[in-house]
Amino acid sequence: MTAADVSVRLAWADDARAIAALQLRSWPATYGDVVPTEAFPQGPEAVDAATQAWAESLARPRDARQRALVALERHRVTGFIVTAPASDPDCDPVAVGEVVELVLDPGERGRGHGSRLLQAAADTLVADGFARAVFWVVAADDTTRGFLADAGWAADGAHRELDLDGSGAVTVKQVRLHTALA
Template identity: 35%
Template structure:
C-alpha cells in the first residue's frame, strides 16, 4: 500500500472533497436518496461550501491521502444544541463539550484501508485537545457500512433517531456517540 496520511484540508482541496462527496453519495446512497437529489448535486456548488468550511473557525476539516491521492475527508466541530439534545429537548451535562462529526466519507474504491479510522482518530484527537469530551454522528439507519464502522471504533447508538425529508422520501437516521480517545489502527 502507498503511504497513507491525514492532514488538515486547504482551499486547494475543496474541489476534490466535493468530488469525493458527490461521487460517494451517488455510489453509496443511490438506494437511500431519491434520484433527483443525487442528480441535483453540483460539484462546483459543493466545493464552494467546502471552501467556506476550510476558513471557518471551529471546524476541523481533514483529508485522508494515499500517495498523492486525496481519498476521503472528515468534517467535525462543536455540536449544535439541537443535534446533541435528547428527544425531549433536554441537554446532557456534557452538551458544551460534545462535538459533531458532520461528515466522514472515504471514496468507496479506497475503502477498507484504514482511512476512515485514521480520519476519525485524528479529528477526535484534535478536538479533544481543544476541550471536547465526546462525539456524535448521525448515520442513515440503512447505511450498514457506516454503522459498522462507528460500532467498530466503540461508538454506540444512544437511542435517538430522526427522520429527514429527502425530497419527499423519509430518511431515518440514528445518532451514534462515543469517546474521543480513539487508537490509530490500520
C-alpha cells in the same frame, strides 16, 4: 504502500475541488437506496458549485472548532471527515463535539483511510476540549454502523428522520451514535 504514502491532515482551501468531487461521487453509494439517481447533483456545474461552497467553508468556518480533515494516499484525497461542536439541543456544544460527515471514496474503502480519519477526528475533538462526540448515521447503513461500533461508538437512543428534498417525499432515517473521547 508505506506509511509515508498515506496520511491525514487538516484540509486546505486547495482541497476544495477534490472534496467536492468526492462528496458528489459518494452520495449515490450512501443514499442510493433512498434517493433516485437523477436527484443527485451531477456534472461539472455541480462540482463547481460544491467546490465554491467547500472553499468558503474551509476559508471561513462557522466556528473556530469546526474542522475538515482529509485522508491522503500519495497526495490524492481519498476521504474526508468534518468535526464541529454538537448542534443537537440535548448536547452541550462546549463539551460535546460532532462528526458531521465522514466520506470515503467508494473505491478506497477497506484500506484504512476511514480508521485514520476517525482517529484523527477523535484527536482533533480532544484537542478542541470536547469530552464526548456524537455522529448521526443512516439507520440502514449497517456497514458504517458496524465500522463505528468496532471503533467504540454506540447508539445513544436518539433518532431522527431527515426530509431530503423539503417535500416530505424523500426522507432518510438516522440514528445517533456517541463515544467518550477522554
